[in-house]
Amino acid sequence: MTPILEVHNLRTYLETPRGRAWAVDCVSFDLTPGKTRAIVGESGSGKSITALSIMQLLPEPAGFVDSGKILLEGKDLLDLTWNQMRDYRGRALAMIFQEPMTSLNPVFTIGNQVAESIVAHGGTWSDGKKRALELLERVGIGQPDMVLRQYPHQLSGGMRQRVMIAIALANRPKILIADEPTTALDVTVQAQILSLMREIQEEMGMAILLITHDLGVVAEMADDVSVMYAGQIVEDAEVHKLFRDPQHPYTIDLLESLPARQHRGKDLAVIEGTVPSATNWPKGCRYANRCQYSTPECTVALPPMVTAANGSLARCIRLEAVHQARATR
Amino acid sequence: MIWQNIQANLPPIIVVALFIWVLNRSRREVLWAEAYRRLRKNKLAIGAIAVIVLYLGLVFLDSVSWQATKSAEPRSAMDALFQKPFENSYSAPLASVTSGEAVEHKLGAKHILGTDSVGEDVLYRVLKGMRTSFMIGGLSCAIAVPVALFLGLIAGYFGKFVDDAVTFLFTVFGSVPDILLIIATVMMLGRGLFSICFALGISSWIGLCRLVRGETLKHRDREYVRAAKALGVSDARILTKHILPNLLPSVIIAVTLLFSSLALYETILSYIGVGMGPEAGSWGNMIDSSRDELTRDPIMWWNLVFATTALLVLVLSLNILADALRDAIDPRLRTE
């Protein structure tokens, strides 16, 4: 299937008092209708900024997209003006955020805020109100007519996130970007929200870009995974290949350190070292200082994305060596 | 001779010593170092600080007593440096004759800013006024701040009855218009520096107290306080060693602003007539006397303009400093 969104070599920076931080450094991936791609990474890896760059909602006044192409059905979004982009936001492109409490306006009713999605794109308020009722029902909120008149602080976290989803779906988006949608929720609620998202995806055929740091969520939701580290994608694989046959040393170490993989009585496996500073990326591979398979050659130049034996892409020049080392263990 | 000089100068010496001690203590604080670094990058703030330091230097010069012989009139270092004689009457800046008199007199020396009604050099009056403003601001703050801190902390921390009592106190004091409070207090204690400062202190502690109380309330339920309590730390220690340092940034900003509004307030008091007496050098007096100076012919504008400029520059610098401090300390910036 042809991808509906193509990101090519996206570079975004943030101006900080300590200099320019390249939060997103040459990131490329595709989104396919009906499929979910997860971007996984730790805090500070640049995954949220990537999402915000697509929507062009970078934090003011410090964030800027430097270069790259973001093609939505062939059209480069980075060429658009604010008002042209506005046409896409809330219609073809929708986004939900991590903190549903602060993401909803505390002084307007739920009904008002959901209906606004319709009104912002040319609908009338009465259309909006009708659609709001439908949407609240669709996202599984009981007594939607009562909730319409309530305020955000009167709802639970799970309900608020459902409202956010309702807002996002109002105009039948082609792409839904979800930035850590379940991080702020309890585990049980998490499962409900994720299954709701899957249902709707099947029904509407939209592509989902899921940003998360939780590998469990990835396993449940994703079809394709991009692993981000230090502003770059270090591995791009189908989900089952990622878990069964990880290629990049970072992915390998990440999976090793999952609590589920630990053995009773033994020390927890951790990844030694720290992430380099975003204002001062090292010349070569950014994982080299923590990688157990690295050689001096790794620090000379930035490794390109290469295709591994199993078809995944990984940003490493030592893939065969890594594979060998693991096979012999 | 030196020993006598030191004795006479005890107050300024104490102030300087205190200042150095505070500076030393704060250098050890990590968070302060961060804020300091950010502050240093702000050129406007540096300018403001330079101005304030300059003013402080002049005030210091004026506070240090410097006498050639014991029997002479009390003079400060500034008096010793400033040797312009008194003229007969008004004169414009840089003029060579007096103005506004039937017969013009030649002037004894060049007066850069002119002279006033008794022939006193205006620049001299401006410089003298600095000390007055700083004393008023400083002493009033010295009275208001400890009271506000103490009451605010206990109100916010202990809550309930203590809080009610303190809230009652500041509603009562707050309901009386502060002008009234000041006029009344000054009339009670007579005019003069100390009574004015006392009066100003009484009317300004309220705003500060409200701020301290609000912040203490916020911190009271924070986890670090609960942790300290669980460890058995006494309330007094929690207040002074844990909560107070967290309040300090907001308090410092508030005090800076308070200082500037007190300096401004002094002019109102002089205008109404409850300020420092006319003999004392103060900018308020200069503005007050300009009231009829402006109606004369030729217009004697120099008293008003130079006093206002001196005050404006000071207040502006203080406001800029307060803003810069707020930017340097703001937690939103801290997360980067």
Next chain:
Amino acid sequence: MIRYIIRRLLYMIPTLIGVSLLTFLLFFGIFSPETVARRNLSAKTPTQEQITTWIKEHGYDKPPVEQFKRHMDSLLRMNFGKSDKTKEVIWDRIHEGALPSFELASLSFLVTLGFGLFLAVVAAYLRGSYIDSVTMALAVVFMSIPIVVYVVGLQFLFGKILKYGPIAGYEPGIWGLRFMVLPVLVGLVSGAGYYVRLYRTFLLDETGQDYVRTARAKGVAENAVLFKHVLKNAMIPVVTTTVSAIPTLILGNLVLESFFGIPGLGSYLVNAISAQDFAVVRAMVYLGTLLYIFGLILTDVLYAALDPRVRLQ
């Protein structure tokens, strides 16, 4: 909500007592009954007998505690009695003085705050631009000039240079509003700066909130984001700080009234102090406190009305 209001009203009583006590102490701390009597009797040096009679007449010879009780009693009943000095019924003078005070206070308030809010919205809309920085810089500069300089300066400017009068005094009626021009102008120039900065901060704080990001993500137009989302939230602190400033206006324009010779309640009070007319002083301060506390309660009620989070507890 009703319970809360009732509690606040009840709380008012000890406060009123406290304020009256404070006034009582302050006044008699300054002026002994003798001095007061002397001042209030005729210009010729009064005899000791006249003084004693006056003191007896006005009840200032009784022990302090009893005096205080009597005076609290009459205050609570809002029976202010007669002025010590002029023997006018105080309430009458209050009626007379209320209109000029109200004119000055409301005009100055509306103009200053309105202008401040307008500039703040402009500055917030154009944040980061040249206009924004210049506006803020000017605001700080204007705030830093003492009010007396504005008074002297503007009176000079209008009186001598522009030859536009009047520069002081008062006249009732629509045409009399021309007396308000100068005082309101002084109030505006010295006060607007503070409000512009304050309101701009409120607006910008809201602009940085997450819900603004959500609104943009929905595709809401930037104008609607500012004027619907941000403004409504920013109105909460704007209104509450504005309303809490109202009580200070009641007697707070004292300064403007005395500088410009406007015969309102403020100057009534100031004159009473210099004339040592205790009956008037205690009445005015009491009234002022009453209004101040009502203002505080009003602030809290308004806060609840505007913020659904507080209202629906």
